[in-house]
Amino acid sequence: MERMRMFPLGDAAFLFSWTEEDGTTPSGIAARAARLRKQGWTGLRDVVPAYRTLAVHLNLRELAGAARRAGRSLAAEVERLAERLYRALVDEADGVPAEADRHIRLRVAYGGENGPDLNACAERSGMSSERFVEAHSSVVYAVAMIGFAPGFPYLSGLPEELAQPRLPSPRRKVPAGSVGVAGGQTGVYPVDSPGGWQLIGRTAERLFRPEAREPFLLAPGDRVSFVPVPAEEIEKPEEREFEPVTASGNGSSFRAEEIGLEVIKPGLLTTIQDAGRYGWLAYGVTEGGAMDTVSMRTANALVGNPEDAAVLEMTLLGASLKLRRDLLCAICGADMEARADGMSLPTDRPVWLRAGTFLEFGRAVRGCRAYLAVAGGIAVPPALGSRSTDDRAGLGGIAGQALASGDWVPVGPLPRESGRLAAVLKEQADRRAASWQAVSWHAGRIADNVAPSGSRAILRLVAGAEWEEFGEEGYRRLLEEEYRVEASSDRMGVRLSGPPIERNLQVELASHGVAPGTMQIPADGRPIILAAGCQPTGGYPKIAHVIGADLPLLAQLRPGDAVRFRLVGLEDAWAAWETTERNLHLLQAGVRHKEGGNS
Template identity: 50%
Template sequence: MSLTVMKPGFYTTIQDLGRPGWRRDGIPLGGAMDRYALRTANLLVGNEEGAAGLELTLVGPTLTVERDMLLAICGAHMSPHMDGEELPMWRPLWAAAGSRITFGAALAGCRAYIAVAGGIHAAAVLGSRSTDVRAGIGGVDGRPLQAGDTLPCGERDSAGGARAAWQRLWRAELAARAGAQPRGRNGFAAPGWFAPPLAYGGGAADGIELRAMPGSEFGRLSAAARRAFFTERYNVAPASDRMGVRLAGPPLELSDSTELLSHGVVPGTVQLPSGGMPIVLAADCQTTGGYPKIAHVITADLPLLAQARPGAAITFRSVTLAEAQRIEIAFERDMRQLAAGICCRMP
């Protein structure tokens, strides 16, 4: 089973949940920027949450489905279509062999994810199939997809037991539903139920609010900068990428600019280089850094950061470490409930 890339889109890569455990060697965590969307897409096709899928950025690809398959599309809305009909998102989707899936530009948000039942079979490098473009490892030869790439995927990696049975049931059910539709309109089928999308794009006009805890060097900001960081609005700068989301807005001033020795940094860390414009580190961030750390975006809000595209407005709301950990624990409890809920859905 495979997908063929007809058009690659703006920047499409194979991602899973990254390669933890290798920071000692300077290897970034990597993996999906919006882990909620990838994990959910995987659950919707009966995969383990961490199976490899596709991460689409701003403009999605055109793909040909080489054999009947079960897939799911989550994350930013990029107008997925098949044969002139819009494909529903956030639910399992059966697609017939030979059909073509097209995407447009993201209407809101920045990144969408495609999961395929059984996952995408790129070779694992250091325990992960994630594409790390800087190190040139993972995915397809460590690079974004190109037209003509063939992506083997499907059954080989399917989980055994209950998940495999669930996959078989939905595959058969949706194939039957698609087959019952008129010829020419029988390329896909999907159930009416869906998984809950995150509120991407925030409250539109207000932009995206990210909850953040003050970092070790927050106290080094001038009094005005300390106020500004949690009240002013920032815009995502065009130079943002998977390593970091660069912000433009009122420059923040340090009252103490003593140089720091580098130490570990993680996705979510907000660094302040000398220009005064904060950078929120993201999935592919370097493993160590020496800039002042003024804040840390909480883990549960990193999917929102992933959906912040150039120009998007961002504000920060202050939370404590205790609140951040409570939110993280609640987030993971909700994920377990979602997984259980999907498993219980029978045709």
């Protein structure tokens, strides 16, 4: 009997799935995940345990380095790691830790506006709403896993008669504290987020507290009970003691000399982003980071920053900013017709700007997201290891939110090499009595990630774990039909309109790990491609995954853009990733040479 199966989760992750007959428990999978973290495997970036699966996320750059040292290809190195992981996981006993002795009781107001789906759930279960509440609140549940959103507990122990289908299409916003049911599991939304579970009640208890040293109220193994209370009582959450973090990662008070930019108008959505927040996926914290990492890394290279330094990411309509001090900047990605004191600014090159200059971005005429890098980097304090804004979790950036009018944006110290170039450009600007000066050269395009307006994008896919469940008609629609980007797309995912794709096997999936690029097919058949801000776990079937090299192109798709798909193999995906990395390294070397000559 096959105890465990392994599926690619795109080109930078694997999903290990245990069969029901195997008897491996969620606690056993969590124990395996903990051991993998402690063992420090080369090329392993993060692990996400779930009910019957373990998602292993890869560090391709680390694996590429190991492959070069061993004289192997990247494909061979990844396959070697996959084989070693499979052997280690399939042969390992559960090693279930002792049951936790914590029992958390959550007060819940059931029904009404707090639980809009309660009556429909009760009707499907063939009972009254009162009986449904009694049955749901009479069980002591166990936290099987944390996922989907920061601190979201998947609770096992739901009575079989209370099981419910997911919504045909997820709600765009579910209020924090909502108690939901999906399949044979129940859970609590810790933050405002999209979601497809049936909502039966709400609690005011805070499951995710980013200001605390221990940010999560619940942990795997905890026992949880729900206590029904009147609606007015949940507005008075129980006081729970926690140790605050001594230095907040979301403070917006900075010294005057640190301030580089003042936000006059924030645009549609302007956030601070870096390379992402790693190591917290198992707790439901998204990695996030820049949607278009190629544009972010290019902009940082142009101003002499580390490639993962924090930048401003602007979506569709850019910000209006005032410089509080002289800055060396670079603008990459979408064309938002940037202007300095009313004069058009060039992109894809270093530009020196004088203090007091008014820097304005308009609507994107090409692409979707523009990136502004500043020499020294955007210097907000890191939160959970990253400066990236995660507005669902309230992490990073300034107060954990998108920039707003009146915000002051701090900038780090000017790197030495950047300082020399800035001095040369300042001297040239002084001679012209100008507010800015750019170099004569530009970086060009590392990848074709900003398509001309009105053109059709082609995204490359690798097959997903449920690929075979969609049949020939599903394959034909996905690979031959044209889809369009919907206006409801965001940093979590790109929603597509077009011919619905139907799954032949109508069986609910247990929640499992997902990754940026995962293409989910909900019950309505309309594809959703998960993006940089996606949740770590999900429950919809995965027909395919956009390859990593094409995620920057996905990030630049605008509402209404047409897109088609082409199926490729994993070796093609890894080769495309290597090509992008090689081009970025050549760019970085070229920029160092140019800036060394101060040209």
